[in-house]
Amino acid sequence: MxxxxxxxxxxxxxxxxxxxxxxxxxxxxxxxxxxxxxxxxxxxxxxxxxxxxxxxxxxxxxxxxxxxxxxxxxxxxxxxxxxxxxxxxxxxLPQQMGEDDVKAAIAALIAETGAAGMKDMGRVVAALKAKHGTQLDMSKASGLVKAALSA
CATH class of the missing domain: 1.10.1510.10 (Uncharacterised protein YqeY/AIM41, N-terminal domain)
Known part of the structure; x- marks a missing residue:
């Protein structure tokens, strides 16, 4: 512990x-x-x-x-x-995920949740925090989610 x-x-x-x-x-x-x-x-x-x-x-x-x-x-x-x-x-602090790992996790969650656009950002961020919350900085991760959904 x-x-x-x-x-x-x-x-x-x-x-x-x-x-x-x-x-x-x-x-x-x-x-x-x-x-x-x-x-x-x-x-x-x-x-x-x-x-x-x-x-x-x-x-x-x-x-x-x-x-x-x-x-x-x-x-x-x-x-x-x-x-x-x-x-x-x-x-x-536990070992943090690298940016490439975070992007891969975001892509997987977008596919898993069926997120289509910015209106689904909250759902993706919530799922990301639930799965990987201790391993990443959520302020940076939410920016990456926004970039992934707007692309």
Whole structure:
């Protein structure tokens, strides 16, 4: 389980005295705890690895956006902190699908769902997220779906 790997990384970072890595791992664990608390009242709780991957993907997306904004604002020292956190977060994410694999999966789902045009985009994106949600960045994937349906 990914959560166990993250907890082990926290312990090893403590033993090694790696404060920046420890801070990033603790941040991840805090977000996971927040999500766990949020889901206490939910009727259906997703699989733990799916939950952890979802939280990590959101955190990675936030870091990428922050890096871009800090670099545009000329705050390289803050961008470097965000990059270090992003590197730690990405260590725990499952291996992402390559662009060619994503395009092949999209083509298969378009054929499978019988999608004909842009009006079917939501159905294709939902099917793609259900099958491959943990293995791809949905923001990039939705652009690829749009391109495939408009072609």
């Amino acid at each position: 990914i959560r166990d790997t993250i907890k082990a990384a926290q312990i090893s970072a403590m033993k090694a005295g790696d404060k920046p890595r420890l801070a990033a791992v603790r941040l991840i664990l805090a977000k996971l705890k927040d999500k766990d608390i949020e889901l206490r009242t939910a009727s259906a709780v997703p699989d733990d690895d799916v939950l952890v991957t979802d939280v990590l993907q959101k955190m990675a997306k936030q870091r990428r956006e922050s890096i871009t904004l800090y670099e545009q604002g000329g705050r390289q020292e803050l961008a470097d902190v965000e990059k270090a956190e992003l590197a730690v977060i990405e260590e725990f």
